Amino acid sequence: DGGITQSPKYLFRKEGQNVTLSCEQNLNHDAMYWYRQDPGQGLRLIYYSQIVNDFQKGDIAEGYSVSREKKESFPLTVTSAQKNPTAFYLCASRIGETQYFGPGTRLLVL
Amino acid sequence: DAKTTQPNSMESNEEEPVHLPCNHSTISGTDYIHWYRQLPSQGPEYVIHGLTSNVNNRMASLAIAEDRKSSTLILHRATLRDAAVYYCILWAGANNLFFGTGTRLTVIP
Numbered sequence: 001d002g003g004i005t006q007s008p009k010y011l012f013r014k015e016g017q018n019v020t021l022s023c024e025q026n027l028n029h030d031a032m033y034w035y036r037q038d039p040g041q042g043l044r045l046i047y048y049s050q051i052v053n054d055f056q057k058g059d060i061a062e063g064y065s066v067s068r069e070k071k072e073s074f075p076l077t078v079t080s081a082q083k084n085p086t087a088f089y090l091c092a093s094r095i096g097e098t099q100y101f102g103p104g105t106r107l108l109v110l
Numbered sequence: 111d112a113k114t115t116q117p118n119s120m121e122s123n124e125e126e127p128v129h130l131p132c133n134h135s136t137i138s139g140t141d142y143i144h145w146y147r148q149l150p151s152q153g154p155e156y157v158i159h160g161l162t163s164n165v166n167n168r169m170a171s172l173a174i175a176e177d178r179k180s181s182t183l184i185l186h187r188a189t190l191r192d193a194a195v196y197y198c199i200l201w202a203g204a205n206n207l208f209f210g211t212g213t214r215l216t217v218i219p
Contacts, residue, residue, distance in 0.1 A: 004153075035209075042197065042209035043154070090153050097142055099207060101153030 003027065004102035006091050011107045013078065013085060021076045021105045023091030031094040032074040036060060036087045037104075043090060049074055078107065085109060114198045119214045122188045130183040130213055132198030137178050141200040144207065145172065145183045148195045154209070157183065157196070193217045 004025045013019045025032065031050050035043040045058030049068040063082025068074050078085045086109050091102040115133040122128040134143065144159040158165055158172045160181075165172040171184040185192055197212040 040211070042211050043207075044209075088151075092153070097144070097159060097201060097203075098156050099146075099154075101155070104151070104153050106151075 004091060004093055004100055006089075006102035006105050008105060009103070011105055012110050013107060014110050016080045018077055018079050019107070021078070021089055021091075021107070023074045023076065023102060024072055025074075025091075025093045025100075025102075026072060027093055027095065027100060028071070029093035029095050029100070030071070032068070033092040033094070033099065034058075034064075034066065034074070034076045035090040035092065037090060038087050046076065046089075113208075114200060114210060116196075116198050116210065116213045118211070119216065121216045121218060122185075123218050124190060125187050128185040128188045128192070128215065130185075130196050130198075130215065131180065132182070133180045134198070134200055135179045137200055138202060140202045142202070143172065143174060143178075143181050144199040144201050145170070146197045146199065146207075146209070147192075148197070148212070149193075154197065159201075188215075188217045190217050190219065 007022045033048045034046040037043050044060050046064050047058050047066045049055040052071050055066050055068050065077045089105045092099045142159050142161050145157040146154040147157050148154040158167055158170050160172045173182045195212040195214050197209050199207045
């Protein structure tokens with residue numbers, strides 16, 4: 001089945017720790033996105049990538065980093081500089097005008 | 111980002127039609143109107159999109175006002191599985207979709 005997978009489903013971070021969220025797609029889409037969603041809120045864009053080896057900051061990139069070494073993969077690292085990382089993180093890919101979302105990763109701080 | 115205005119919540123009885131409104135008075139000529147929905151603890155799911163003409167697909171219908179300043183998502187027969195947050199989004203080919211807080215639809219059995 002084609003789609004987007006995110007792992008893990010739940011992730012716990014300790015103070016000062018960097019953690020990496022995985023996003024993989026087998027849809028052969030060039031564009032990929034990371035969004036953050038806080039409770040009761042809409043989605044906010046963290047980073048996006050239009051093509052391999054290229055990515056751009058979104059509206060709330062501070063405290064996050066990404067890489068795009070392969071078309072299928074767009075991992076997001078939440079660094080220790082992100083002081084309020086507790087949220088639901090969503091990865092998406094796009095073809096034409098339609099975005100396809102993964103199931104999300106819920107990040108919690110210990 | 112072009113903004114949309116939606117009611118915070120709506121209720122519908124099961125198997126009845128639902129009309130979800132969206133106002134977008136600042137829409138530009140190149141903005142497409144997109145609808146996504148998000149079930150609890152899941153990623154958003156594409157529902158439908160259109161530019162000027164009304165659109166139908168297997169999930170829903172999209173009715174667009176003649177001046178394009180408003181639109182309505184129509185679910186023809188609401189089921190319990192349609193309970194979700196529905197987002198109305200304007201997209202002009204920029205690289206991201208701007209998601210507001212959407213409309214939380216409750217379906218009553």
